[in-house]
Amino acid sequence: MDSKKVLLLLANGFEAYEASVFTDVLGWNRLEGDGSIEVVTCGIHKELKCTWNFTVTPEILLAEVNANMFDALAIPGGFESAGFYADAFSEDFLAAIREFDQAGKIIASICVGALPVGKSGVLTGRQGTTYHLNNGYRQNQLARFGVDLVRKPIVCDRNIITSSSPATALNVAFMLLEKLTSPENCQKVKYLMGFGPKKDADE
Incomplete structure (x- = not known):
């Protein structure tokens, strides 16, 4: 079995819930x-300070990252009032997204985490979505x-996943798990977490 790594890229002002679905599902x-x-x-x-004001210490700094070290990139959204876009729209953040896309890595974003993906240019001419309320x-x-x-809850265009709200967060994390492993393994984890029917999870 090949070991895989996911880079969870956090902008200052990120939503803790949207980050936690990746750490929990993949954990x-x-x-x-x-x-x-x-x-x-x-x-x-x-x-980093999340939207609701507690502080997180990331394991590594973005300056240390090379896309070849990872198999996927995960980007939770955040709030403008908490400073999310200062980091998310910075050139370092956007350059990392471009590097992962150029390397053909999976990029999974939740809610407004799609906006830096869009701003980076990697979704130009491709399908995507983001937060759908507040008059669009x-x-x-x-x-x-x-x-x-595309006005759907989750949109996947080749290697890039985007979604429309925090309500989609768990499904995005499960989609990433399925892409990195298998439908059968994903179903097993869903079942053990209480989110899916048993089916073949124990077989």
Whole structure:
């Protein structure tokens, strides 16, 4: 079994829930699934404050990252009022997204985590979505980046996953798990976490 690594890229002002779905789903896989995936938290700063005001210390800084070290990139969204876009729209953040896409790595974003993906240029002419409420303001912003906006909860265009709200977060994490392992392994983890029917999970 090949070991895999996911870079969880956190902007200052990220939503803790949207980050936690990746750490929890992939953490459950590490203990109860095929055990193949390690999650590494990363940010531009040595300390990050999430939207709701607690502080997180990322394991590595973005300056230390090479896309070839990882199999996928995960990007939770955040709030403008908490400073999310100062990091998420920075050139270092956008350059990392471009590097992962050029290397053909999976990029999984939740809610407005799609906006730096769009701004980076990797979704130009491709399908995507982002936060859909507030009169579609964020979706219109994504479209202005040249993205073919699809008004669905989750949109997957080749290697890039985007989604429309925090409500989609768990499904995005499970989709990433399935892409990195297998449908059978993903179903097993879903079942053991209480999110899916038993089916063949114990076989």
